[in-house]
Amino acid sequence: MPIVPTSRPHTSASPSSVPISRPEIQPRARIRRPVPAVLQSVESSSNAIAVTPVEPGKGEYEVGYKKPPKHSQFKKGQSGNRKGRPKGAKGLNTIVRNIYTKKVTVRGASGSERMSKMEAIVHKTVEKSFSGDMRAIDKSLKLYAQCVPDEPIAVAAPVESASTADMDAHDKAILAAYRRTAREEDDE
Structure with a gap:
């Protein structure tokens, strides 16, 4: 075997x-x-679709966009998200709906209802x-306008027309x- 010289010059006799x-x-x-015979039939171009072998008697299965290989597809009856939301778990909308639709007994002037x-x-x-609470009046009118959009709300005539x-x-x-005073402010 030939001896390969080092890149540094030999200066001393150190080991x-x-x-x-x-x-x-x-x-x-x-x-x-x-190469398997099934894969040899595929063109060698860059945009060719790969074909995976399938059971005999059935046609070839093309793998591509929205067509994953058979071995990586979800098995029948198996969940794709095993630790997902358990059965019977409720979302926020369901909880709120259940709370607001529960029946309660209200006592009024005409008795319990x-x-x-x-x-x-x-x-x-x-x-x-009706007792004069302005916030409640505002909420009631807005709720009525939202729920019954076909009927206009009768509003009293403004005081300026008196x-x-x-x-x-x-x-x-x-x-x-x-x-x-209003005219003087407009002039300024």
Whole structure:
């Protein structure tokens, strides 16, 4: 075997600087395995579809977009998400629906009555709006407009259209002073 010289020049007689002889590296021989007959029929182009062998008697199964190989498909009766939501588990929408649709007994002026919790809430809101609660009135009107869009809500005429004949002298003086200040602000 030939001795391969090192890249550094030999300057001293130390054991670390002695040239090392190595065997020549031989390339490994490649072994070509035979390709199955099913795969030989596929074109060698880059956009060819690979074909996997299937049971005899059935046609070839093409693997591609939305067609995974048979061995990696879900087995029949086996879940794809084994640790998924268990049977009987409820989502938030179901829980809220169940709570608001439960029946409760409400005592009113006409006696006891059974109704859902949602109905009781609407009754209470309407009752508060009749007692003069402005928030309840606003909520009731919005709820009515949302639930009954076909019927318009009758709104009282604005106060500005009232005639000055119903005012006394003091009210007329206040209105005149207000108009003067409004004109002065517009001029500025």
